[in-house]
Amino acid sequence: MQQPVVYVGEWLVTPSVNQISRQGRQLTLEPRLIDLLVFFARHPGQVLTRDELIDNVWTRSVVTGHVVTQSISELRKSLKDGDPNAPEYIVTVPKRGYKLTVPVIWHTEEQEEGATPSSAPDTLPEATAEPPPESVTLRSRLNAFIVWGLFLLALGSCVALVALATLDSRPPITKTRLLLNPRDIDIHLVDGSGCTNRSTQHAYAVGLGSLITTTLNTFSTFMVHDKTNYNINEPSSSGKTLTIEFVNQRHYRAQQCFMSIKLVDNADGSTMLDKRYFVTSDNQLSIQNDLMNSLSDALTQPWPARLQTMLTQYQPAQSTSLVAFYQAHQLLMNGDVDSLSKASERLEEVLKHSPEFIYARAEKALVDVLRHSQQPLNDKQLAALNSEIRHLSDTPGMKEMAILYQIETVDMLSKGNVDEAYKNVNKSIDLEMTWMSYVLLGKVYEMKGQNRLAADAYITAFNLRPGDNTLYWIENSVFQTSVTRVVPYLDNFLAKE
Structure with missing residues (x-):
């Protein structure tokens, strides 16, 4: 056909x-x-x-x-x-x-193949002589025989199929066809059981997943879904899968933990990237840089100059500070008051060892402004926080970072200034495509009384980073949201799991 x-x-x-x-x-x-x-x-x-x-x-x-x-x-x-x-x-x-x-x-x-029709002939062909009556009678009988033969053949086929269906009592097998999106990528974290310091390694892997997701969603045409917080095994339409796993393996005469990174094209099962890194206390930063360069090559996605500038602000000079920062970042993603308090303390320790780590300063301000929105700070703490936000906004390069506008969004929402919050959250989305910015966009739309747009923003956030963390942020960050009332689609989707 x-x-x-x-x-x-x-x-x-x-x-x-x-x-x-x-x-x-x-x-x-x-x-x-x-x-x-x-x-x-x-x-x-x-x-x-x-x-x-x-x-x-x-x-x-x-x-x-x-x-x-x-x-x-x-x-x-x-x-x-x-x-x-x-x-x-x-x-x-x-x-x-x-x-x-x-x-x-x-x-x-x-x-289309025969789109150019052939020219019609100049004259019509002469009429052919009418066939003799005997020929017509023979042809009619032949046609009738063919019709009856086809009818009996079809009837016999139906009888055979009914007989086979009666003999075979097995239920039919339904095959589901899933159309893959070649420019979609899922990031999974496989829990390893053989390595020591699992909490540190887990935080490092989650941090890498977050960095890769933000980077590709912002600076490429790929759509990345960070599923490091999403453990549900379900069919995915993403064309590629990146897995991060820590494995304990014998190295020379000792057991040593290494991190396995594998990128697979789900269309044909081919491996696009397969790297293993032995993780030590001082090489996490070099591993991160090598991984980002390897992804750029595997996906034929050159990083723009703005990304290179951003990465220098995203990372400290020392690997130990990077790991501690990722531990604090994981606490931030949990979103609850206790986790935010621990994140603030951890980031303060990071800044003592790496005072030049500008992004850690900004993340501490974000953590503290979120803490204030849920559990008000005292006057002295609030004055120090407001002074830090003003200082950050004057820091060179900070106006090109989405986190500054996330801080301003939460601050403006806490003060009831919805219009300024709306301007700031859209600036943050223009600079970086992150789940956190879309959660904040949903909060702004709720304050504006536009629940349909709020639902759209919340579902986008959950699509970028599905899991309990994002759901907690939607329900509790800045102010409480009723998922059943505002985002019934997401509520129904989660109810099926």
């Missing part, structure tokens, strides 16, 4: 091979982008809302408006194909959705 193809403006779209082509130029797109384009082509000139696109194009467990926006952006870029004068194929209709604005012509692949 011939598959449909469609002309969308100048592009010929062939869904069966995930390709678009024009004037000898041929591009292969991700399946989700082809599906999105075909759905637009089936509704030319119509305004399609995000919800309509999610319901008809995506089959993922958790899909948000942000994913739709990113996919629309990628599709527009492909259709323009680097031509600044190309028409705008998909336009945004403010507060309504998106619309395809170019002509659409549907064909089948067979029609």
Whole structure:
């Protein structure tokens, strides 16, 4: 059976091979982008809302408006194909959705292959003589015999199938087809049991997962889901999986712990990256730098200059301070008052040993402003915190870091200044795509009375980092949120687990 193809403006779209082509130029797109384009082509000139696109194009467990926006952006870029004068194929209709604005012509692949019809002959052929009556009678009998033969064959097949179904009492096997998204990556942490200092190693692995997720989601076209806090075994539509595991192995005459990092392409099972690092007390920083460079090579994703600048602020000069920072960061992600207090103490110790570690200073301010939102600080502590926030905002390079605007968002929400909080949280998202910023965006939308947008932000946060930590933040950070009332979709999704 011939598959449909469609002309969308100048592009010929062939869904069966995930390709678009024009004037000898041929591009292969991700399946989700082809599906999105075909759905637009089936509704030319119509305004399609995000919800309509999610319901008809995506089959993922958790899909948000942000994913739709990113996919629309990628599709527009492909259709323009680097031509600044190309028409705008998909336009945004403010507060309504998106619309395809170019002509659409549907064909089948067979029609497309024979798109140039042969010229009609100048004269009609002469009429053939009518066959003799005997020939007509013989042909009619032959046709009747063929029809009856086919009928008896079909009847016999039906009887045979019924007999087989009666003999075979086994229930039918249903096969689920899962369409992989090649530019989606899941990060998993495999619990090892043979290494000592498990808590330190676990915090280091969680910190690496968080850094990789933020880096790729901000500076690449990959969509990364940090599942280091998510232990549910379920089918995933992500095209790639990165696993971090600590393993105890004999090295020379002693047992030594090493960290295994493996990146696998789920489409064909091939290994894209497989590295093992022997972890010592002073090499965690060099391991992190080597891992980031190795990921850049494996994913053919060169890091931009802004990332290089950011990484210098994200890490201290000493490996011991990096591990202690990741322990504090893990406590921050827990989100409860007790964990936040411990995180503040741990970060204070980090700054004593590494006073130049600018990001640790900023994270301590974020921890303290979150503590104040849940359990008010005394006047002396609050004055010191406000002084530190002002000092941070004047620190060179800090205005290019999302954490400054996360601090300002929480501070403004605590003071009831929703408009300033909204400006700051959007600045943080522009600079870095993190689950924490989307939780704060949801809080801002709740304060504005826009629960539908709040739900969208919360689901995006959970999609970026699913697990108990993110759920706790949604329910309790800054102020309490009723998941059942505000995010019923997420509540229903979790109820199925």
